[in-house]
Amino acid sequence: MKPFCSRNSRDVRILCYHRVRSPRSYLSVEPEDFEAQIKHLAGLGYESLTLEGFFSGHAKPRSVVITFDDGYADNFEQAYPILKNYGFTASIFCITEKMNSPGFLNRSQIQAMARDGFEFGSHTLNHPHLPELDGETKKREILESGVRLKTLSGVDVRYFCYPYGQYDRESLAILRDSYYRGACSNRPGPNRPGLEKDRFLLRRTEISGYDQLEDFDLKISGAYDALHRLLHAVRGRP
Numbered sequence: 001m002k003p004f005c006s007r008n009s010r011d012v013r014i015l016c017y018h019r020v021r022s023p024r025s026y027l028s029v030e031p032e033d034f035e036a037q038i039k040h041l042a043g044l045g046y047e048s049l050t051l052e053g054f055f056s057g058h059a060k061p062r063s064v065v066i067t068f069d070d071g072y073a074d075n076f077e078q079a080y081p082i083l084k085n086y087g088f089t090a091s092i093f094c095i096t097e098k099m100n101s102p103g104f105l106n107r108s109q110i111q112a113m114a115r116d117g118f119e120f121g122s123h124t125l126n127h128p129h130l131p132e133l134d135g136e137t138k139k140r141e142i143l144e145s146g147v148r149l150k151t152l153s154g155v156d157v158r159y160f161c162y163p164y165g166q167y168d169r170e171s172l173a174i175l176r177d178s179y180y181r182g183a184c185s186n187r188p189g190p191n192r193p194g195l196e197k198d199r200f201l202l203r204r205t206e207i208s209g210y211d212q213l214e215d216f217d218l219k220i221s222g223a224y225d226a227l228h229r230l231l232h233a234v235r236g237r238p
């Protein structure tokens, strides 16, 4: 497939997935589609980075960060073998209170992936709308979740992801003043390595279960960024 536009910059796109399973839905990508997308990236010469790799300056002209939100068990059962097969890695954001419950990742699955270089981050304790919480609860959801996830899983937790992509000034201040090294939002577009002001507002490109390979190719080329920016503005997201 011919690239839609130049990808030869050092900007890094962070892809946002939730589930890999049948049947497809907005949040569930069919395993065959997921494999075709990873194969496509590998064919274009992409390699995947964790957020730690991104912030450590390991980004190359064709680097991508693959993230999963919520910590579903299908990330281990379906996505992990495919990613491993292509030498790819991923960063998975778990809802701490869901961990070890049916349908969600458990300790041994997380540890197996971590041994292969996968990275785990916090997606709060209970997946609330952070801007609606009082200060103390917000703090607990952000700070306690990472500590508890580390205790429950036995792996380091250095990154955070806002539920529903929603954040406010207070959440940002809590994160900037904490042990976290960065946070993913749902703001569209690529990320420039070294841009400190965006460390806690990393941009992501959402991949839906309804994306055809052509759509996926356009998304990684940036062709959907303007449309996504417009949608975010209409929804009133910061």
Ligand SMILES: [Zn+2]
Pocket (backbone or CB within 6 Å): 069, 070, 123, 127, 163, 164
């Ligand atoms: Zn979520």
